[in-house]
């Protein structure tokens with residue numbers, strides 16, 4: 001169960017401003033039912049050019065409903081210049097926070113607002129277009145959008161990017177490109193100093209053993225899996241049992257059993273300790289994207 005704030009629950013159970021404004025001054029439609037979430041935002045301006053009314057229709061989870069609802073409240077009374085400054089972080093903060101896996105709902109709200117403002121400025125003549133080149137074809141996310149969520153939310157991992165804009169959460173084929181974008185924007189921030197860890201054969205403390213397992217995964221196992229659109233995550237270490245979860249292509253691959261024994265276990269035995277054995281944590285393995293709860 002997600003850890004939702006009271007404010008989010010309130011906006012989910014009692015959403016404000018549901019519906020659509022007749023003859024609106026701006027309309028923004030983003031997302032698609034095929035991707036699991038969609039949002040339509042309409043607004044009306046008063047004589048001073050301030051947003052006097054805003055309504056939404058959405059298809060999505062509790063977070064999508066709550067973020068859309070709260071967004072309509074946030075923008076009422078603002079000029080379009082003021083509304084254009086709202087970030088996805090502002091929306092999430094207004095709700096008292098969102099589970100990280102649901103941050104893409106706040107991004108969808110910000111995108112719908114931008115689309116509606118653009119629709120107003122162009123007199124409805126220009127359809128909202130994706131800026132940049134599509135990096136994630138599964139979810140239609142461009143490099144510009146990925147760069148923006150990385151920058152605005154200070155993201156440093158592919159998994160975070162997936163949580164914020166879905167990119168990378170389907171077939172996994174774009175994860176290498178996402179990594180390059182993270183590297184380009186965050187640079188040194190993601191290059192952590194390499195810990196000095198004793199090699200295999202030395203007596204290891206528990207912490208050293210876990211560090212060496214993680215290092216072996218990072219350096220010896222992950223690059224090969226990522227080259228094929230997959231990934232691996234260390235979940236836990238219990239004595240000699242190493243629990244991992246496969247991500248991306250690896251999560252759907254029928255050869256997972258083989259990969260686990262002949263690649264992961266073999267490398268960990270070679271680089272950490274002969275007694276290690278590996279098990280897959282199926283509960284946290286990649287699930288198909290479905291944002292209904």
Ligand code: FES
Nearest residue numbers: 136138170171172
């Ligand atoms: S292309 Fe991005 S997840 Fe498939």
